[in-house]
Amino acid sequence: MDRISLSNSAFEGDNNAYLFADGRETVLIDTGDWMETTREQLEAAFDERGLAFADVDRIFLTHWHGDHTGLAGPIQAESGAEVYAHEADAALIEGDEDAWEEMHELQEQYFDDWRMPEEKQAVLRERMASAGGTNESPTVTTFEDGDRFSLDGYDHDLEAVHTSGHAAGLSMFETTLEGRREVVSGDALLPVYTPNVGGADVRVDRPLEKYLRALQKIVDAEYDRAWPGHRDPIDDPAGRAQYIIDHHEERSFRVLDALDRKGPCDTWTVSADLFGELESIHILHGPGESYAHLEHLERAGTVVREGAEYRLADGVSEVLAAKDDERWTLEY
CATH class of the missing domain: 3.60.15.10 (Ribonuclease Z/Hydroxyacylglutathione hydrolase-like)
Incomplete structure (x- = not known):
């Protein structure tokens, strides 16, 4: 080969x-x-x-x-x-x-669900069209x-x-x-x-x-x-x-930390906390990655979704504080 x-x-x-x-x-x-x-x-x-x-x-x-x-x-x-x-x-x-139309419709739905700013959506659409x-x-x-x-x-x-x-x-x-x-x-x-x-x-x-x-x-x-x-x-x-499994566990902690510091917030806000200012195709990847973790944590019962916003479940903030200097293994 x-x-x-x-x-x-x-x-x-x-x-x-x-x-x-x-x-x-x-x-x-x-x-x-x-x-x-x-x-x-x-x-x-x-x-x-x-x-x-x-x-x-x-x-x-x-x-x-x-x-x-x-x-x-x-x-x-x-x-x-x-x-x-x-x-x-x-x-x-x-x-x-039909498959591509379904994909684009789903992307547009997520852009709104993630609260992606309109100007960033415009940049992303142009980037995807040119690709x-x-x-x-x-x-x-x-x-x-x-x-x-x-x-x-x-x-x-x-x-x-x-x-x-x-x-x-x-x-x-x-x-x-x-x-x-x-x-x-x-x-x-x-x-x-x-x-x-x-x-x-x-x-x-x-x-x-x-x-x-x-x-x-x-x-x-x-x-x-x-x-x-x-x-x-x-x-x-x-x-x-x-290593990548451990990386995603660490990123989940970063998501929880963002919600702990900022209080209830949407996917785009969490993405900005994790990745900062995004350009080009990363406008899609940043909130997408943040959403994947938020959705995962929600099903684990660690995060609660209310509309477009997420917050820590009751008691999680205290657990984070108590485990601040220790490794806390998330139950996947």
């Missing part, structure tokens, strides 16, 4: 595409985004290996975000490759107008968690591992390389940043709960290595996953 690094202006760092080209079929996991620069880079990487887009037999996509799916349509058009994605993301990847590519969309074959795919001419399979949270259909692909259990983790596990939950895909119900579950799945799997959607390989996937 070859890792191909592709440029990306997003904060996560360069995207990765993963190429299997040593067997009787050519397989690609993720394609990079829709930009012409990315296409040129991927074409050059193929050319170095004596390949062209027309040689691709199958494409597996980790999730619907454009920086992972942007070239799937053009490659399929040249090669006739079968494109696979989790059933929860297939309609968006195929460019289904869309003009490439043709692929036709998608769907898979579910646990589906296994044999690769012709290889001594290992790919198994889909559904890891919802960052995106509804986000999936990893587990395999065995040279006797090691490894996983192409997409955005479920990144080496530097923690994937956004709550804003990156507003369709996900209970986004933090689902993402924590996905991280625990990675911890329990004890993979030898993870190949992420951005940046370099992760040599201790379980350790990195546990």
Whole structure:
């Protein structure tokens, strides 16, 4: 398996595409985004290996975000490759107008629920409109968690591992390389940043709960290595996953602390306390992440929602004060 690094202006760092080209079929996991620069880079990487887009037999996509799916349509058009994605993301990847309209309507609803200022909404809408590519969309074959795919001419399979949270259909692909259990983790596990939950895909119900579950799945799997959607390989996937679990626990404390200091407040106010002034796509990610934690804490009984505002449940402020110098483990 070859890792191909592709440029990306997003904060996560360069995207990765993963190429299997040593067997009787050519397989690609993720394609990079829709930009012409990315296409040129991927074409050059193929050319170095004596390949062209027309040689691709199958494409597996980790999730619907454009920086992972942007070239799937053009490659399929040249090669006739079968494109696979989790059933929860297939309609968006195929460019289904009804699915995208439903997404946009839900986003608008959350912008109001979060009390996002109108001027920030305008900036965000412009940013999201400019992020869309003009490439043709692929036709998608769907898979579910646990589906296994044999690769012709290889001594290992790919198994889909559904890891919802960052995106509804986000999936990893587990395999065995040279006797090691490894996983192409997409955005479920990144080496530097923690994937956004709550804003990156507003369709996900209970986004933090689902993402924590996905991280625990990675911890329990004890993979030898993870190949992420951005940046370099992760040599201790379980350790990195546990670090992100701990990070979210710490962020939950910060949310509780904000409510303790400020009193009842809306999602946008909590977001401002956590992340400060937000620009570009972070206008979506900041309140989305804050909402994911507030919703999670509400179901845990630690936070109470009243309209658009949240407050600490009775007695929580006293517990926070008593535990000020100690670690308090939240019951998830």
